[in-house]
Amino acid sequence: MRPILRFLLIAGLAGVACARPAQAPLTIWAGDAAAVRLEYRGEALAVYAAGDFNDWNPQRHPFRRLEDGRWELTLRLAPGEYGYLLAVEDSGGWTLRLDPANPLRRDDAAGRGLSLLRVGNDKAGDD
Numbered sequence: 001m002r003p004i005l006r007f008l009l010i011a012g013l014a015g016v017a018c019a020r021p022a023q024a025p026l027t028i029w030a031g032d033a034a035a036v037r038l039e040y041r042g043e044a045l046a047v048y049a050a051g052d053f054n055d056w057n058p059q060r061h062p063f064r065r066l067e068d069g070r071w072e073l074t075l076r077l078a079p080g081e082y083g084y085l086l087a088v089e090d091s092g093g094w095t096l097r098l099d100p101a102n103p104l105r106r107d108d109a110a111g112r113g114l115s116l117l118r119v120g121n122d123k124a125g126d127d
Contacts, residue, residue, distance in 0.1 A: 025102050025117060033076050034119045038063070039101055040071040044088050047071040050096070051084025051114075058087040075117075081106075083114035 025038055040047050040063060047065075048058035053075060063071035083106055085096040098105070099115035106116045 025099075033078055036075045036077055036117060036119065038073045038075065038099065040086060040088070040099070041069070041101075042071075042088070044071065044090050046089040047073075048087040049073055049075070049084055050087050051117075052082040053077055053084065053117075077117070077119045079119050082117040082119070083108060084117065085114060 025036055038049060047063035049061040049063070050056045050058035054060040061073055061075065063073040065071055084099070086099055088095055088097055098113060102115045102117070104116040104118065106114055108114055
């Protein structure tokens with residue numbers, strides 16, 4: 001087999017085997033609030049968001065499972081900064097996790113790491 005064809009075949013197979021990472025949070029403005037879409041990729045029985053935007057009550061914001069196995073949630077948020085964690089249930093039970101798709105972080109008063117959403121008030125798109 002010619003080297004270029006071998007490379008394309010191997011690269012194509014590797015692309016099928018490797019899962020695409022979750023998309024970073026996306027912000028779309030609607031009036032004075034923003035629709036912020038969160039995505040989670042991973043094995044889970046249920047996924048929720050708990051944070052400053054819902055008084056740390058994860059049941060208020062469940063993700064919905066999409067056909068391709070991704071989990072998605074859209075939050076409606078006013079401008080501000082919001083710390084949050086993902087509550088993920090899998091076969092081992094519930095765990096609170098940082099959002100692996102969001103590189104923004106801050107610590108809470110106890111020094112626990114939180115994922116961070118910054119929703120600006122310039123309505124120019126993602127912050």
